Amino acid sequence: MTAPAIPASGGYWLRDARIPGTPAERLDRVDLRIERGRIAAIAPVGAATDGPSLDGGMALPCFVDVHTHLDKGHIWPRSPNTDGTFRGALSAVMADREAHWSEEDTRARFAFGLRCAYAHGTAAIRTHLDTYLPHGRSTWRVFAELRDAWAGRIDLQGVSICPIDRLAGEDGAALADLVAEHGGVLGFVTRFAGGGHDAIPPGFEELLDHAFALAEARGLDMDLHVDESGATAAATLPIIARTAIRRRFQHRLQVGHICSLSLQPDAVINATIRLVREAGITVVSLPMCNMYLQDRTPSRTPRWRGVTLLHELAAAGVPVSVASDNCRDPFYAYGDHDMVEVLQSAVRIAQLDHPLGDWPDTVTATPAAVMGLPERGAIRVGVPADLVLFRARLWHEFLARGQSDRIVLRGGRPIDTTPPDYRDLDALVGIDAG
Incomplete structure (x- = not known):
């Protein structure tokens, strides 16, 4: 998945995202406003006119x-x-x-x-x-x-x-x-x-x-x-x-x-x-x-x-x-x-x-x-913009593939999603690097 062009600083709209509704299986299509690392607004899709678009892809809380x-x-x-x-x-x-x-x-x-x-x-x-x-x-x-x-x-x-x-x-x-x-x-x-x-x-x-x-x-x-x-x-x-x-x-x-x-x-x-x-x-x-x-x-x-x-x-x-x-x-x-x-x-x-x-x-x-963490586990106004973004548009698409192309936002900014190399543990677990 090509990462949306997330601005390096300042606020922005993340457009056309599907987020869990009630029940969670229902996906609501929305635009999300990100400011100062938090979700500042959730608007109906199409309300925002600029900013990166998920093209109807899913966004889940971390x-x-x-x-x-x-x-x-x-x-x-x-x-x-x-x-x-x-x-x-x-x-x-x-x-x-x-x-x-x-x-x-x-x-x-x-x-x-x-x-x-x-x-x-x-x-x-x-x-x-x-x-x-x-x-x-x-x-x-x-x-x-x-x-x-x-x-x-x-x-x-x-x-x-x-x-x-x-x-x-x-x-x-x-x-x-x-x-x-x-x-x-x-x-x-x-x-x-x-x-x-x-x-x-x-x-x-x-x-x-x-x-x-x-x-x-x-x-x-x-x-x-x-x-x-x-x-x-x-x-x-x-x-x-x-x-x-x-x-x-x-x-x-x-x-x-x-x-x-x-x-x-x-x-x-x-x-x-x-x-x-x-x-x-x-x-x-x-x-x-x-x-x-x-x-x-x-x-x-x-x-x-x-x-x-x-x-x-x-x-x-x-x-x-x-x-x-x-x-x-x-x-x-x-x-x-x-x-x-x-x-x-x-x-x-x-x-x-x-x-x-x-x-x-x-x-x-x-x-x-x-765990007693009120700011985790949901997408709502005021919580940190800690999100996992998917190309998948529906739960069936999400469940059918491994989602290796996901994007992770922490405080509204993308992080490196490359897992650590198993070779980092070779010396500890007794694997000969040769």
Whole structure:
């Protein structure tokens, strides 16, 4: 796509753009006025007589990626998951962390992921950070450095991740203090160290109550990895919802994955969704990673996509996002921190179409609200002119191609959309440049 001739300074009209309406599937044809890096006016198409034209192409707000793992990213070449399973991923990451995760190594891979996301048009990211003390302190230092360095380009939030039993005792308090010190979100997985999401661990309810107390005492939001398997016995989501209701939890609470929910009996599904809605919980689905890991058996075609009940949750009024999750690490061998790919994949995997409705909001407005970012995720007067422009004129055209010719505007000016070269990481991941 040839970039419109965006003025180097001053205000201008961006003419003949299609922007999401209500529902988001509806595209309104408008002229956008850009002044001082913000959207100053939205007028009916044809109101402006000068300025660059999109020729009816789509303009979306820059994306919000609300569930990633930037500290793990891009280790696949040196630590592949040889069988593609969840347990294989755990083992590979644990070994790689012990062997390689210096601050220099983490910083370089983390920054590489940010560079990819920025080039593709993402303006805000929430990343989970492996927080196993004492090593987790160095990871959070790197996070804080990069959050400051990328301020104004990517709004970055950090979330702890560790097995829930790591939150017990003095170590749990120290971990929660570390999160609070960095303005982060308290997170964990609903399994014990060394185990999988196969059943509810013994003593889980007491530990969960303790985790809520840690968050409440520090005024922290929570973001949990929940029931990431096909085991219906791993039904911790209802317990989480009931705990939030009983404690009248006042902060934001998001859960991710909840893969096993889709395999529960209908009565359990309906009761669980009612609890989730009552508790005010938001849900993020990771369709690419879940489809990659779940129901994987050697030499057998998977029978199940591993994705949670997006249609049913949304129909019940539960806010739902989709996100990129892992990229080029043992939990997902592929990905490029590209929210266009995430949305396209989610639509195809979970049949979020006919009608498309408001599903595009799952990568813009909904995750922006989860992250507490009122100026992200929408195109309206007064917000930053952070836009992704496409030659595609219709959602069908948008969903049919990879959109490699997109243009990204930050503060109303085009940026370089060239992703970083994988060769930048050769020395870290052990690829011989020769």
